[in-house]
Amino acid sequence: MLDIKRHPCFNVAVKGWCGRMHLPVAPRCNIMCNYCNRKYDCVNESRPGVTSTVLTPPQAEDYVRQVLQAEPRITVAGIAGPGDPFANPRETLETLRRIRRQFPDLLLCLATNGLGLPPFLDELADIGVSHVSVTVNAVDPEIGRQIYSWVRDGKVIYRGLAGAKLLLARQMAVLEGLKARNLVVKVNTIVIPGINEAHVVEVAKAMADRGVDILNCMPLYPNADTPFADIPEPTSARMAAIQAEAGKYLPQMRHCTRCRADAVGLLDQDRTAELRPCLSASAGKAPDLSGRPYVAVGTLEGVLVNQHLGEVGRFQIWGPDGQGFHLIAERPAPPPGGGLQRWQALAETLQDCRAVLVSAIGDTPREVLRQQGIMPVVMQGFIDQGLQVVYRGGDPSSLKNRRRGVGGGCSGSALNPGGGCM
Ligand SMILES: C[S@@+](CC[C@H](N)C(=O)[O-])C[C@H]1O[C@@H](n2cnc3c(N)ncnc32)[C@H](O)[C@@H]1O
Ligand code: SF4
Numbered sequence: 001m002l003d004i005k006r007h008p009c010f011n012v013a014v015k016g017w018c019g020r021m022h023l024p025v026a027p028r029c030n031i032m033c034n035y036c037n038r039k040y041d042c043v044n045e046s047r048p049g050v051t052s053t054v055l056t057p058p059q060a061e062d063y064v065r066q067v068l069q070a071e072p073r074i075t076v077a078g079i080a081g082p083g084d085p086f087a088n089p090r091e092t093l094e095t096l097r098r099i100r101r102q103f104p105d106l107l108l109c110l111a112t113n114g115l116g117l118p119p120f121l122d123e124l125a126d127i128g129v130s131h132v133s134v135t136v137n138a139v140d141p142e143i144g145r146q147i148y149s150w151v152r153d154g155k156v157i158y159r160g161l162a163g164a165k166l167l168l169a170r171q172m173a174v175l176e177g178l179k180a181r182n183l184v185v186k187v188n189t190i191v192i193p194g195i196n197e198a199h200v201v202e203v204a205k206a207m208a209d210r211g212v213d214i215l216n217c218m219p220l221y222p223n224a225d226t227p228f229a230d231i232p233e234p235t236s237a238r239m240a241a242i243q244a245e246a247g248k249y250l251p252q253m254r255h256c257t258r259c260r261a262d263a264v265g266l267l268d269q270d271r272t273a274e275l276r277p278c279l280s281a282s283a284g285k286a287p288d289l290s291g292r293p294y295v296a297v298g299t300l301e302g303v304l305v306n307q308h309l310g311e312v313g314r315f316q317i318w319g320p321d322g323q324g325f326h327l328i329a330e331r332p333a334p335p336p337g338g339g340l341q342r343w344q345a346l347a348e349t350l351q352d353c354r355a356v357l358v359s360a361i362g363d364t365p366r367e368v369l370r371q372q373g374i375m376p377v378v379m380q381g382f383i384d385q386g387l388q389v390v391y392r393g394g395d396p397s398s399l400k401n402r403r404r405g406v407g408g409g410c411s412g413s414a415l416n417p418g419g420g421c422m
């Protein structure tokens, strides 16, 4: 039986001997808070949402194993970004299931804006997630609209009042759903001077009405390159006054350290920097290719790899057979436009593919696909040559600017490190 009291954020009494670790498996977000900047990572900096790397679910499992050896006082594994867990539900749920299976003594925890959570309430309870933090910065959409630039629900983006209303409605449904399933719920409220600081007590009252267990009023960390960059951080005296007033309605968390998305250690004895080699080692582990039998190809006529990723209208999907390779299917690419969302949609479309063969690719899609476990291979030449390298080993860079002959050695490929020709 898990002891749910061993969470250092929800129970200040145990923070001296119970630690937390964040698993950075959720890079995308579905809303834009005007204070959030996850772009720049200075490894010495402790601020919410930054991480030095993003892990896949199998890599996260490996990372937990390493960290528990180095720091057995970790009692909680949580997902707190760098984006939102439910803008990345596949990665989030797979990670939680893996950790629950492999490390049954760890408590499982999540921090979310709540927007994408409703379809997964039952699944979270089934997996045994015990603690959830929902960030609720306003219970009045007129205030919320000043905090959120946009809110994306599926393919639709809402701005202004419509976005704030939708987010608030989802958050209220989530709080009710979590409490109905007996999870322990914390609400994070970012205190933003001049925007919601006079409203925090209203948030506390509304959260108390919904059965929330604890409120964490977090001072704004003014981030460069955000709309709130010039709003000063609230003073500790102001924070203490707000917490005292809000404390009339709900227990307060007063020991939050505004952690990174890859934080690890006791709250007062952070070991994030010291244990970073474990994180990097796990991030460098070969991708798990089970469930990815195919390769997507950008080709005009089905013989040569000759399309830039961005111009592919239909991908050919190839797979191995007894003698060689054969075309399995054709699959439409997401329509042009939409920036990052287009590449995320593409990663979903190709989720059974281990690689994509194209003649060129931009930096952003390269990174998005790579993070989702799809290896971009930039090449010129016959499709068959690329498939040989992906499935049987070889150096993908040997395929650049070549029309004939695979070339390169047989000492394994980026997808099959150490594996030679078969
Ligand atoms: C990075 S978020 C990840 C989880 C989820 N996306 C969310 O917002 O709840 C973790 C927490 O950090 C908070 N946060 C992000 N940027 C912040 C900032 N500049 N100042 C204070 N808190 C911040 C979020 O509001 C959230 O409560
Ligand atoms: S929901 Fe979380 S990750 Fe997304 S923009 Fe807001 S703070 Fe950043």
Ligand code: SF4
Residues within 6 Å of the ligand: 008, 009, 020, 080, 216, 255, 256, 257, 258, 259, 267
């Ligand atoms: S940000 Fe605050 S609540 Fe979240 S893990 Fe760190 S100390 Fe705990």
